[in-house]
Amino acid sequence: MPGIQEIQKDLSDDFSLLVNWEEKYEYLIEMGMDMPAMKPQNKVDKNLVKGCQSSVWFDVQCCDGIMVFEADSDSLVVKGMVAMLHKLLNNQPAKDVLETELSVFEELGLWRHISSQRSNGLTAMVAHLKAAAVDCLAKED
Amino acid sequence: MSKDILSAKADFPILKQSVNDQPLVYLDNAATTQKPQVVIDVLVDYYTRLNANIHRGNHSLAVQATEAYEGARRKVAGYLNAERNHEVIFTRGTTESINLLAYTYGDKFVQAGDEVIVTQLEHHSNYVPWQQMCLRRGAIFRVLPLTDRGELDLALFERMLNAKTRLVAVNQVSNSLGTVNPVAEIIRLAHAYEVPVLVDAAQSVQHLAHDVRSLDADFYVFSGHKMYGPMGIGIFYGKEKWLEALPPFLSGGEMIETVTPEKVTFNVLPFKFEAGTPSVAQAIGLGAAVDYLQQFDQLELQKYEEDLLAYGFSLLAEIPDLVIYGSPAHRSGVLPFNVNGIQHYDMGVLLDSMGIAVRTGQHCTQPIMDALHINGTVRASLALYNNREDLDKLASGIRRVIKMLKR
Secondary structure: OOOOOHHHHHHHHHOOOOHHHHHHHHHHHHHHHOOOOOOOOHHOHHOOOOOOOOOEEEEEEEOOEEEEEEEOOOOOHHHHHHHHHHHOOOOOHHHHHHOOOOOOOHOOOOHHHHOOOHHHHHHHHHHHHHHHHHHHHHHOO | OOOOOHHHHHHHHHOOOOOOOOEEEEEEEEEEOOEEEEEEEEHHHHHHOOOOOOOOOOHHHHHHHHHHHHHHHHHHHHHHHHOOOHHEEEEEOHHHHHHHHHHHHHHHHHOOEEEEEOOOOOOOHOHHHHHHHHHHHHHHEEEEEEEEOOOOHHHHHHOOOOOOOHHHHHHHHOOOEEEEOHHHHHHHHHHHHHOEEEEEEOOOOOOOOHHHHHHOOEEEEHHHHHHHOOOOOEEEOOOHHHHHOOOOOOOOOOOOOEEOOOOOEOOOOOOHHHHOOOOOHHHHHHHHHHHHOOOHHHHHHHHHHHHHHHHHHHHHHHHHHHEEOOOOEEEEEEEEEEEEEEHHHHHHHHHHHEEEEEEEEEEOHHHHHHHHHHOOEEEEEOOOOHHHHHHHHHHHHHHHHHHHOOO
16 A cells, blocks of 8 residues: 555646646546445435535544545535545555645645635545544554 | 727726636626726825825815715716715625614614515625614514515515515615516505615616616615725615614714714714725725716616626527526526536536636525525626627536536
8 A cells, every 4th residue: 555645646646747727627526436435324414524515524434543434525526636535545544644744735736726715625624534533543542 | 979898808907817727707797896997097096196084184185085085976976866975875885885774774763563674585685684683673574585487576575565664675686696676666665655675786786777866765785896896895875864864873983073971963964974984095996987887878788788698598598407597587697507417616616727707606695595495506697898708608618517527
């Protein structure tokens, strides 16, 4: 399993091949469509991320300090962002999730595009996953 | 000879830029319009050459700034065909204008058990202030529902009026659906009960011919920034008899005549309602926007925008799975829609990636969204500088998004 930094580098390389915003979004949406489906029974209120206007669900499990999660969104653009987070952080040690800075969004300029809109909340999603990582580490202690 | 409408786009420097490497197509005009160079120049000139606090100053700059500010009031009064200049009060915007009336009128004229009528078509800013005032006064907040077509039912409105009705608040054009409401009829019906009417003209003042005197509106409010003027300036127009009868809203400097520990006497109109240092540059900028608008033939302008809107709807109607909201007999400025199976948010973000600016969501009109059983729409909204090419780009952009998302 490659580490978060390595995946960030790969994602960044993939996106650098895309020439314009339309293509970047197209790629992002495809990633969302390719993400493993979330079980419908996990799409419940307790898994909703607060602070997103479109609905975003994360069901995070912690197993021996490794974070495993399913996620979904009713917005396909947001689902693409969710899929990126899934690619980056699923099956990773909680310690790494907590400590690694996710620079790839900044690099791609997607922060500027998406997270600044209050209707989204990439920030809220990342914060949600980091909080889950804290819980996961606490359990391990 | 009036100015050619098709030449207008060149007057707006912001429209010359690219967004996401695409030429900007700005279709979010119901949220705010862009500013022509002449308005921008006036703001720069004010701070470069004229800035001083107005009224009471006896130095040259203060005198000139006061004259420019009062000149702007005269321009707005002329534009609205108000009977007197002092019926035009400067505020920060539509929201402040509505709150001004909700507080002052509520305090003076609304008692427990009285009724206030608004409509389901209102923006939250012409809904919540009345709802809150009714809560404060123990009055009954009544909402005229919209019809399936997204219009107001005048017969039902007439039945809601009674001896306990104290005020009616209604918009001239809905910001969400673009419905043009029969405000002249509403005013006539309300006046039969001696009930005053506030007209929220935030979405109409830039699109429709307006005349507060022939409309017989008691109160008429709007924002400068939606009619090519600066942000931070708005208008509260009221008939003199009402403005004399109402107590002041904010208190402080400017609005007083004499002050002792025991009592104050208030200044005359319009200063009674303009406490503190006003937004002088913005007011003068609004005056410049009025001058700009008056270069066009007003009826020609209205016709141009109506034709453009009809063209936009004809393009949208050809797109499979696209749903247009409301079907009012008369609509102005707004194209509200969704595409089945596509989130309005996704549509907005992806159109933006093509340089097309629209608004998505509830547009501060939850009561309308509830009536339509939806959680939001995509809204494209027009201004005088838009043209058919902008709408062609919107339509092809929507088709492109559908291709991207529906596979």
